[in-house]
Every structure is written in C-alpha cells, then in structure tokens.
Amino acid sequence: MRDVWIGRAAALLIGGLCGAYLPEQVRLCFWGVLVLLGVRLLLWRPRDFFGRVFRPEILLLGASLVLGYTYSAFADRILPEPLSLDHVEVVGFLKDWNIAEDKAVGIVCLEDVEFDTAVQKNSSKAIENAADALPDLRGELKGQTYQLTVYADKLGQMPGEWKRVLPGDLLRFQAHLERPKALGTPGAFDLRLYDAVRGLSGTLSAQGDVVLLSAGEPNLTWRLRQQVRSRLEGWDPEETGVLEGIFFGDSSRIPDSVQERYKVTGVLHVFAASGSNVAFVLGLSWMLLWFLPKKIRISGTILVLLFYAALCGGNAPIVRATVLGIVVLLGRLGRGQVATLRWLLFAAVGLFSQNPLIIRDLGFQLSFAAAWGIIVLTPRIIKGKVFERIPSLFRLAVAGTLAAQAATLPLLIVAFHRLSLIGFFANVFILFILGSVLEVGLIGVALSFSGVLSAPLFQVSLWLLAGTNSILKILAELPYADVWVLNPGPLLWVIWYGGIGIILWGKSRVLFIVRVRLLLLGRGLRKIRVVQALYSKVPLSFRSEQKLLARWGGILFIVLLLWSPWNSQHDLEVVMIDVGQGDSILIRTPKKHAILLDAGPRSERFDAGERIVLPYLLQTGTGHLDALLITHEHQDHIGGVRAVFDNIPTDWVGVPAVGDRLENEEWKAGLPFGLTSQSEEIRTLQAGDRIELDSGAWLDVLGPHRVLSGTHSDPNNNSLVLKLNYLGQSVLLAADMEQEEMEEIFQTGVDVETNIFKEPHHGSRFSLYRPWLDVIHPQAVWVSVGKNTFGHPAPEVLEYWEERHIPVYRTDEKGTLRLLLSERGMEIFPGR
Numbered sequence: 001m002r003d004v005w006i007g008r009a010a011a012l013l014i015g016g017l018c019g020a021y022l023p024e025q026v027r028l029c030f031w032g033v034l035v036l037l038g039v040r041l042l043l044w045r046p047r048d049f050f051g052r053v054f055r056p057e058i059l060l061l062g063a064s065l066v067l068g069y070t071y072s073a074f075a076d077r078i079l080p081e082p083l084s085l086d087h088v089e090v091v092g093f094l095k096d097w098n099i100a101e102d103k104a105v106g107i108v109c110l111e112d113v114e115f116d117t118a119v120q121k122n123s124s125k126a127i128e129n130a131a132d133a134l135p136d137l138r139g140e141l142k143g144q145t146y147q148l149t150v151y152a153d154k155l156g157q158m159p160g161e162w163k164r165v166l167p168g169d170l171l172r173f174q175a176h177l178e179r180p181k182a183l184g185t186p187g188a189f190d191l192r193l194y195d196a197v198r199g200l201s202g203t204l205s206a207q208g209d210v211v212l213l214s215a216g217e218p219n220l221t222w223r224l225r226q227q228v229r230s231r232l233e234g235w236d237p238e239e240t241g242v243l244e245g246i247f248f249g250d251s252s253r254i255p256d257s258v259q260e261r262y263k264v265t266g267v268l269h270v271f272a273a274s275g276s277n278v279a280f281v282l283g284l285s286w287m288l289l290w291f292l293p294k295k296i297r298i299s300g301t302i303l304v305l306l307f308y309a310a311l312c313g314g315n316a317p318i319v320r321a322t323v324l325g326i327v328v329l330l331g332r333l334g335r336g337q338v339a340t341l342r343w344l345l346f347a348a349v350g351l352f353s354q355n356p357l358i359i360r361d362l363g364f365q366l367s368f369a370a371a372w373g374i375i376v377l378t379p380r381i382i383k384g385k386v387f388e389r390i391p392s393l394f395r396l397a398v399a400g401t402l403a404a405q406a407a408t409l410p411l412l413i414v415a416f417h418r419l420s421l422i423g424f425f426a427n428v429f430i431l432f433i434l435g436s437v438l439e440v441g442l443i444g445v446a447l448s449f450s451g452v453l454s455a456p457l458f459q460v461s462l463w464l465l466a467g468t469n470s471i472l473k474i475l476a477e478l479p480y481a482d483v484w485v486l487n488p489g490p491l492l493w494v495i496w497y498g499g500i501g502i503i504l505w506g507k508s509r510v511l512f513i514v515r516v517r518l519l520l521l522g523r524g525l526r527k528i529r530v531v532q533a534l535y536s537k538v539p540l541s542f543r544s545e546q547k548l549l550a551r552w553g554g555i556l557f558i559v560l561l562l563w564s565p566w567n568s569q570h571d572l573e574v575v576m577i578d579v580g581q582g583d584s585i586l587i588r589t590p591k592k593h594a595i596l597l598d599a600g601p602r603s604e605r606f607d608a609g610e611r612i613v614l615p616y617l618l619q620t621g622t623g624h625l626d627a628l629l630i631t632h633e634h635q636d637h638i639g640g641v642r643a644v645f646d647n648i649p650t651d652w653v654g655v656p657a658v659g660d661r662l663e664n665e666e667w668k669a670g671l672p673f674g675l676t677s678q679s680e681e682i683r684t685l686q687a688g689d690r691i692e693l694d695s696g697a698w699l700d701v702l703g704p705h706r707v708l709s710g711t712h713s714d715p716n717n718n719s720l721v722l723k724l725n726y727l728g729q730s731v732l733l734a735a736d737m738e739q740e741e742m743e744e745i746f747q748t749g750v751d752v753e754t755n756i757f758k759e760p761h762h763g764s765r766f767s768l769y770r771p772w773l774d775v776i777h778p779q780a781v782w783v784s785v786g787k788n789t790f791g792h793p794a795p796e797v798l799e800y801w802e803e804r805h806i807p808v809y810r811t812d813e814k815g816t817l818r819l820l821l822s823e824r825g826m827e828i829f830p831g832r
Contacts, residue, residue, distance in 0.1 A: 012065070015066060075356035086207075093171075102151065221307075238258070246438050280438050281439075308442075590695040600637075609641060614643055624649050634716070717740045718741070765796055
C-alpha cells in the first residue's frame with residue numbers, strides 16, 4: 001500500500017537539497033518558480049489530466065518542497081562569521097579531553113571571554129576596522145563551543161597544569177581563537193560547514209598554562225574509555241590505536257600509513273564510529289537479547305545503541321548513525337519495508353529540522369543513502385539468480401553491502417574523487433572480521449572493570465585485527481586497488497540514480513510511459529484530444545494547442561541557447577589555487593590544454609598536492625597536463641608535485657636551467673619518483689625560451705638568465721619566471737624571485753609590463769625591488785600566502801601597492817583566484 005508520508009518527507013528533503021546546492025544567485029528565482037507552481041496548483045481546474053482526486057496530495061507535496069527549499073536556502077545565516085583573535089582570556093567548561101602523543105584535544109563550552117583591544121587590532125583586520133564591535137562580540141562568543149588543542153612541550157609532556165585537567169572542570173586560560181573562513185576552493189574540505197554541523201564554532205589553541213577554577217566530575221563513558229586505554233597499555237601502541245579507533249571512532253592514535261591502507265581498500269569508515277559500527281552493535285545486542293519478547297528486545301537494543309553513542313563521545317556521525325539505526329528497529333514494529341522507510345525519512349527530516357546545514361554534510365548523505373539502499377535495494381538484489389548460489393549465511397550480508405555501495409557510489413566519487421576497485425570485496429569479507437573485532441572488543445569493554453576478564457577478549461580482538469591488517473596490506477598494494485577519477489558531473493547522477501529508479505519502478509512501466517509520451521510527440525497533439533476525451537468532455541481548442549507548442553518550444557529554445565556547444569566560451573583561464581603558504585597556478589587554454597605551475601607544500605602531516613591540488617584538478621575536469629612546471633626546489637612549491645604527477649598523465653616536466661643545482665638534495669627529494677635531471681621527460685628552461693600554447697597564447701621565460709650564487713636565497717633567486725601572453729594581455733608569474741634575480745632580469749631590458757602581477761615570494765620584503773615595480777602598471781596584484789611565521793606578506797609590500805591604488809588579492813583572504821582572459825577583457829573571480 002502506498003504510504004503518503006514517504007512522499008511528503010521525501011519532497012521536504014528534495015526541497016532542502018535544492019536550497020542547499022543551487023547557486024546563491026539563482027535561489028530566489030527558483031523560489032519564485034516554486035511559488036508560481038504553487039499558485040497554479042491552487043487554481044487547478046477539474047478537467048486537468050490527473051483530476052480532482054490527487055489535488056490535495058499534490059498540494060501537500062508542493063508545500064513540503066517549498067518549505068524544505070526555503071529552510072535550507074537560508075541556512076547559511078547560522079554559520080558563524082570568520083574571526084581570528086589572539087591572546088583571548090577564556091573561561092569555559094571542558095566537555096571532553098583526549099591526550100595523544102604530541103597534543104591534547106578537547107571540547108570547551110565558553111562561559112566568558114576577555115581580550116585586549118590593542119592586541120586584537122594587530123591580529124584581526126575585521127576587529128581593527130570595527131573596534132566598537134568588541135563588546136557585542138564578547139556576548140556572541142559566550143555559550144559557543146570550540147575545539148581546544150594543547151600542544152606538548154619539547155619533552156612530549158603536557159605543559160604545566162594541563163596534564164591534570166579532566167572533563168567537567170571549569171578552566172581559565174589564554175588561547176588563540178579562530179573561526180574558519182568560508183570555502184575558497186571548489187572541491188576542497190569545507191571546515192566551516194564541518195564544524196557547524198557538529199555544533200562547533202571554531203578552534204582554540206592554548207597559549208600558556210591553565211588555571212583550574214573548579215573541579216568537575218567526568219561522566220561514566222569518559223571514565224570507561226580511559227579505563228579501556230589503561231587496560232590496553234601492555235600491547236603495541238600502533239595496534240591498540242587502531243583498536244580504539246574501531247571501538248570509539250578516535251583516529252588520533254592511528255598512524256597515517258595505516259589510515260591510508262584502510263582508505264585505499266574502502267574500509268576507512270570503521271574509524272568514524274558511524275553506520276557500520278552501529279550495525280554491528282545492533283546485531284550483537286539483537287543476538288544477545290534473543291530470549292526477550294520482540295518489543296522488549298527492540299527497546300533493549302535501542303538502549304544499547306544509545307549507550308554506545310555516548311561511549312563514542314556523542315559526536316555528530318555516531319549520533320546520526322544511531323538515530324538511523326533506531327528508526328530501522330522501530331520499523332520492525334510496523335509493516336516491513338514501508339514502515340522502516342517511513343521512519344528513516346522521518347529521522348532524516350528530524351535531523352534536517354534540528355540543523356538545516358546537515359543536508360550538506362557528506363557524512364549525513366552517506367549514512368542516509370546507505371541506509372536507504374539497505375532498506376530498499378537489498379530485497380531486490382537478493383532475488384537475483386547469482387545470489388541463489390551464495391550460502392544463506394552470507395547472502396543477506398553480501399546483498400546489503402552491495403546495496404549500500406550502489407546507493408553511495410556517486411557520492412563517494414564526487415566527494416573524494418577516488419574509487420576503491422577492491423572496496424566491495426573488502427567490505428563484504430574483511431568487514432566481517434572487523435565486525436568481530438568490534439563485537440568481541442566491546443564485550444571486553446563491558447568487562448574492563450576487571451583486567452583478568454577483559455584481557456583475553458582484547459587479545460582475541462588484536463589477533464583478529466593483526467590478520468585483517470595483513471590482508472588489507474596485500475590488497476592495498478594490488479595494481480589499481482584505488483584510482484583517482486574525474487568529476488563526472490550531473491550526467492553520472494542522472495544515469496546512476498535514474499537506472500536505480502527504473503529498476504525500482506519497473507522497466508515495463510517506464511517503457512510504457514516513454515512510449516506514450518513519444519506517441520503524443522510523434523503523432524501530434526491530436527492524441528492529446530483522445531487522452532483528454534477519456535477524462536473530460538471539454539476538448540482541447542486549437543488555440544490551446546498553439547499555446548502548448550509555444551510554451552514547450554520556448555523552453556527548448558532557451559535550453560539550447562544556454563547549453564549549446566556553439567555557445568561555449570573561448571577564454572584563457574589562470575587559476576591561483578589556495579594551497580596555504582605555497583604556490584600552485586593552473587593555466588587552461590581555450591582548447592582545454594592545461595599547464596600546472598608548482599603544486600603547493602608537503603610536510604610529514606600534510607601534502608597539498610594530494611589534499612588540494614589533485615582534488616581541484618579532478619573536480620574541474622582536468623585529467624591531463626600538457627606540462628608540469630616547477631619554479632624551484634623549495635618544499636612550498638615542489639612538495640605536492642609527486643602526488644599530481646603520479647595520478648594525472650603529464651607530457652613533460654619543466655624545471656629552471658640551473659646546472660648542477662638540479663642534483664642537490666632538495667631537487668632530488670621533490671622531483672617525481674623515477675625522474676632525474678637526465679630524464680627525457682625533463683626539460684630545462686631559461687630566459688629567452690618560449691612555450692607555445694594554443695589560440696595564439698604563449699609563455700615567455702624571463703628567468704633564470706644565468707645561475708646566481710651567493711645571494712640572500714639562491715633557490716629563490718634561480719626561480720623559473722614566466723610571462724603569459726594572450727590577446728594583448730599578460731600575466732607575470734614571478735615565482736619566489738628576490739631582488740637579485742629581479743635586478744638580473746630587469747637589466748636585460750625585457751618587457752615586464754603586465755596586466756596581472758603575481759607578487760614574488762608571497763609578498764616578502766626581499767622582493768620589493770622598486771625600479772622593477774615602478775615601471776609596471778598592473779590592474780591587480782595576486783599574492784599566494786597562508787599562515788606563516790615569516791611575516792608574509794610584508795607590511796611595506798602591502799603599503800606600496802596601496803599607495804599606488806592597485807588592488808591586492810590574497811589567497812588567505814579571497815581563497816582560490818580565477819582570471820579569465822578574452823576579447824572582452826579580463827575578469828577576476830575570487831573563491832571567497
């Protein structure tokens with residue numbers, strides 16, 4: 001029987017998705033279209049095709065769509081504004097506390113804040129421009145929740161009194177307070193949204209010691225987690241870190257290499273304490289309570305799920321997965337699949353109502369899609385002939401895993417641009433072992449009050465985990481176990497979910513509707529009279545036929561104008577990707593050829609090439625590079641090159657002609673594996689060279705003119721300096737050259753005039769060579785910069801351009817910068 005509440009809830013969520021993902025400039029127009037459609041429904045004539053019977057339900061569906069859309073479209077208003085305050089005096093309650101090897105991380109709810117106005121004027125431009133806002137800001141900060149980080153001292157110990165604090169304590173301390181900026185790069189991680197969905201406003205970094213104002217009492221679940229940690233101290237820290245990640249969703253003690261292994265094999269989600277963990281806990285509880293009546297068994301399992309969510313710290317992913325698990329249980333009280341699906345949609349609507357931003361959260365989308373797939377697709381999949389050959393013990397699990405992966409595949413591709421080709425195998429077979437690790441381990445957690453009782457269970461969990469890690473290591477090393485993929489665009493969504501819809505709705509029904517529509521379009525509007533004659537005595541007039549033709553003809557004409565291949569732009573695009581303190585610049589020609597200049601920084605903990613540049617290339621459909629140019633060997637430029645080169649086909653790699661310097665350790669550590677200065681793929685470039693592009697565009701190499709030594713910074717002063725030319729417009733890409741190389745180039749008399757000037761060396765004072773700068777008249781200056789301890793960009797550099805009234809675009813403020821060059825001129829599009 002058809003459940004009308006499923007349609008209403010789905011309409012509300014679909015409206016929410018439209019409000020969340022439509023561009024801001026078209027949201028109001030779309031809302032107007034929805035209102036006009038609503039008015040049309042209110043004026044519905046009885047002779048319309050569907051008749052009077054369906055009118056109330058369609059009105060409710062339309063109202064749900066408009067409500068969801070409106071609620072979601074204005075959700076951005078609840079996001080906190082970006083903010084940076086230094087040496088803030090904080091008074092707050094510590095809600096959670098977790099000490100790792102090099103730092104401690106907790107959650108603090110602010111009770112009071114104090115700050116020195118003079119200090120804030122130097123640390124926050126927004127406050128400098130609005131000092132009167134400080135009293136209001138103090139009131140705004142009270143009651144907000146922040147993630148607190150306290151870094152260990154040189155000996156690896158928590159400084160001062162920090163080692164003695166516990167959850168529940170009221171603390172006073174100084175910290176750097178920061179609320180994240182809006183997303184500035186397409187495809188990048190949106191920290192602002194991530195924090196807001198999880199109830200966080202930003203971060204606090206402790207500065208100095210702490211004062212304990214009043215002692216609190218840690219809750220039961222926190223004490224239990226600490227007790228488990230103490231019981232596990234006798235085993236290998238790496239193995240116990242993974243075990244704690246599976247138990248409680250705490251990945252802070254898991255080495256990066258292990259996390260990468262789980263990511264490649266598609267089972268990283270076990271460390272999120274989300275859907276799969278809740279499913280195994282649900283199954284364990286359901287099995288242990290087999291002797292109870294159905295209703296009591298369901299109630300008991302719900303209590304177990306709630307306790308497990310609290311044990312994991314009550315974070316957003318576990319709460320969301322727990323809610324969805326509970327609705328699945330409640331669905332068993334109803335009439336099978338329909339009741340369960342209704343409760344699932346009700347849970348999603350409830351979470352959306354509580355926080356409209358959650359509909360944009362990837363974790364929520366994956367949890368909901370996986371649960372929907374298991375509920376709706378599993379019964380269809382399990383009827384397949386292939387599954388008849390699978391033993392009954394595994395049949396349901398295999399079908400459920402396949403259903404969940406089918407429902408989430410487009411989301412995973414678009415979000416991560418990675419596809420685990422062995423993920424299905426790993427999730428079907430390895431996940432059972434990890435489920436056993438979790439279930440046996442949780443029994444050990446329940447018995448952790450006794451080391452004698454819990455130790456054997458923890459040992460069994462570690463044995464199972466060791467075997468799992470060995471298998472995953474082999475799987476992760478298989479060729480093409482994990483591949484990066486381009487953003488497929490909306491076509492994948494239409495084909496994939498459209499195909500699922502056809503399977504669910506019935507192929508014969510869909511084919512019948514398509515044939516009828518084609519018949520109506522192919523044989524003329526006379527057939528409309530036949531159809532209407534079956535439902536109404538009022539014929540369709542010739543004038544109505546003309547109106548109908550005009551309406552659909554006009555819509556088709558507009559679509560063709562907006563989406564036609566002959567309307568594609570022939571612009572040259574220059575993109576300065578926001579990689580933090582580093583450089584990465586992408587050039588895309590009108591014929592879609594691409595050249596990448598540098599790939600951002602790399603350190604032990606962060607690789608901008610893998611985390612920012614590569615996802616941006618894939619997100620924007622750049623699957624091939626004609627050239628990868630490296631300006632010099634410093635890690636903030638060459639660091640991310642390997643990640644890009646290993647995953648994006650590249651014709652050749654260009655480096656500056658600096659002779660024997662290419663043999664130094666920095667170049668060897670940065671060049672892609674297998675490439676040396678003698679490799680055929682490597683081309684050396686020097687002043688006077690030209691790189692021909694297409695559509696009349698080219699790159700002139702201005703430097704290095706010769707190898708400089710004994711300068712303030714030899715790597716910087718032997719940088720590859722380029723000038724991009726197109727349709728009489730130019731962009732000067734100055735890398736990290738300093739005064740010595742600037743003098744060398746300037747004295748050659750080469751034309752350095754440019755429309756866009758990329759400020760050398762992130763705005764360093766050592767690149768403020770006035771004879772060069774005074775003769776150029778750029779329309780804008782770009783600075784690629786992030787958080788740093790060098791003072792970049794230097795105040796004197798910013799003052800110089802301000803005195804000349806030339807606008808400066810900084811990536812740390814504006815995000816990724818896009819420049820379009822065409823016959824119409826140039827346009828700059830900041831990402832933020």
